[in-house]
Amino acid sequence: MSHVPASHPRDLSMDTLLRACATRLAGREAAVDGSQRLTYGDLDARVEALARWLLAKGIVPGDRVALLLTDGAPFLTVLLACGRIGAIAVLLNWRLAPGEIAWIAGNAEPAMTFANPRFLALLAEAEAGEMIEVDEGHDPHGAFEEIVTRTYDPPAWPDLPPERPLYMMYTSGTTGRPKGCLQAGSAVASSALGFCVRRGFSPAERLLSVNPMFHVVGMQQVAAMLACGGTSVFAGRDDDSAAILDLLHREGCTTTSAFPQISFPWQAMQPIREGIMPLTNYTGGSGMGRPQIYEFIERDWDARVVGGYGQTEVCGFATFIDYPDMLDHPRSIGWPMPHVEMTILDPDGNQLPPGEEGEIALRGPSVMLGYWRNQEASEAALGHGWLRTGDLGTMDSAGLGYLLGRAKELIKTGGENVYPAEVDAVFAEMPEVADAGCCGVPDRQWGEAVKAFVVLKPGMELTREEITARFKGKIAGYKRPRYIEFVDKLPRDPIGKLLRRELSARPVSEDQAA
Incomplete structure (x- = not known):
């Protein structure tokens, strides 16, 4: 049974959500990770054991504990154990290079690191504290399994403030060195509860978890399962689209946010089997661009599709828009989530009226505490009483938000502003185009x-002259691409966000002139 000191308030946190499920739904599955199946009672007991072990090892509130793990039950257990004792989990991205990992470790200064053996080479240049190897095969004789299945004497439990940090998730560093976004456990729990309310989740929900938990999209959805008492079914690190589809059916998964690289190939893999498609909810992102590509999910699978917009700094999605509204408002990011307020600010921090363009700003209980050891960046983001997102947008009189693009990606040509999203939207209407992006x-x-970068569909042809002709009458002349480069693929991050900075670094030649 989890330990709650008498002096500790029953505040809102991820630990609150776990303890509630362990009390009310102890026998219900919390996590399915390969051959390992954990009930909420099991998960709570493991978190308690690891929390006591960490305290015995000298970890105190505020200490950083790094995670370099694949998604699954161990990741979730370490995260929740950190929350139980007030340590701060540092979520490391295993797609980074050793030098990048070393910089983050130097900034965060973890006292301990839980690492998957397959990632140990990434730590070669890092000072990451005591190393605990976590075997992803759940070896019963492995160090981690022995720690979380033992019984420990009750330690002297620390008193913890309600707004204590739970994790640090480092931003992608599109404007320089990555920043450690510090999130309170109460913020993560608020975001999870808002997600559940907006999606109508119940304890019967089974999440197909394919987004990495070091990323806010993956974290928010797993947290939502803790909020509703549902089950997180973790796909294997090496699973391809076919294996993940098999897992979806085998485990009866009802919801996912499988990014397009995974879910779109399912169309050719008999996704409906024996008349059944268990998936009932599908979450997309703000950069969906062409909502018609999700039509088969709604029509053929009878699953409810939503898009949305969010940031690491607000614990994930801050807005949602349902599929019918996407069709009616194809450039909209939707309405704010129940726990979020949204507005548009001018450069001085004043709220703008409907229809005027400015910076999207958010506030609510899921907004970050700040950036780790970066007071200047924290003040710039939070100094006006709102989270200034760095994204440009508008809101209409009905409260619908519209994303125009990153402020730093705004194109200024001849004194006029061009929002990349406007140009991308014209390409989205061209049937020959598989993908496109501009900078x-x-x-x-x-x-x-x-300059536009265009990926054509197999067997399709389209000339620069034809593209220029298609743009006429769609948007202003100064917004049309002056250069067009045909490429095989565009650089995108793991959840499909276009990396425009990489595009702008590519050379421009006269033969690309449109």
Whole structure:
């Protein structure tokens, strides 16, 4: 049974959600990870054992504990154990290079690191404290399994403040060195509860978890399962689309946010088996661009599709928009979640009226505490009483938000502003185009010009002249691409976000002129 000191308030946290499920739903599955199946009672007992072990090892509230793990029951157990004793989990991205991991470790200074053996080489340059290897095969004789299945004498339990940090998730560093986004356990729990309310989740929900938990999309959905008493079914690190589809059916998964690289190939893999498609909820992202590509999920699978917009700094999705509304408002990011308030600010922090363009700003209980050891960046983001997202957008009189693009990605050509999303949306209407994205490139006459990168569908042809003709009448002339480069694929992050900075670094040649 989990230990709650008498002096400890029953505050809102991830630990609150876990203890509630362990009390009310002790025998219900909390996590399915390969051959390991844990009930909420099991998970709570493991978290308690690890929390006591950490205290015995000298870990105190505020100490950082790094995780370099694949998703699954061990990741969840370490995260929740950190929350139970007030340690701060540092969520390391195993897609980074050793030098990048070393910089984050130097910034966070973890006292201990839980690492999967397959990632140990990534720590070669890092000072990451005591190392605990976690075998992803759940070896019963492995160090981690022995720790979480033992019984420990009750330690002297620390008193913990309600707004204590739970994790640090480092941003992608699109504007320089990555920043450690510090999130309170109460913020993560608020986000999870808002997610559940908006999606109508119940304890019968079974999440197909394929988004990495070091990323906020994956974290928010697993947290939502703790909030509703549902089950997180973790796909294997090496599973391909076919294996993940098999897992979806085998485990009767009802909800997922499988990014397009995984879910779209399912169309050709008999996704409905014996007349059944268990999936009833599918969450997409803000950059969906062309909602018609999700039509088969709604029509053929009878699953409810939503899109949305969010950030690491607000614990995930801050808005949602249902599929019918996507069709009616194809550029909208939707309405705010129940726990979030949204507005548009001018550069001085004043709220703008409907229809005016400015910076999207958010506030509510899921907003970050700040950036780790970066007071200047924290003040810039939070100094006006709102989280200033760095994203440009508008809101209409009905409260619908519209994303125009990142402020730092805004293209200024001849004194005019061009939002990349506007240009991308025109390409989204072209049937020959599989993918497209634009960025600003230096231009001697106009300061900057629009350059587009286009991926054609197999067997399709489209010339630069034809593309230019398609743009006429769609958007203003100064917004049309001045250069067009045909490529095989666009650089995107694991959840499909276009990496425009990489595009703008590519050379421009006269033969690309449109």
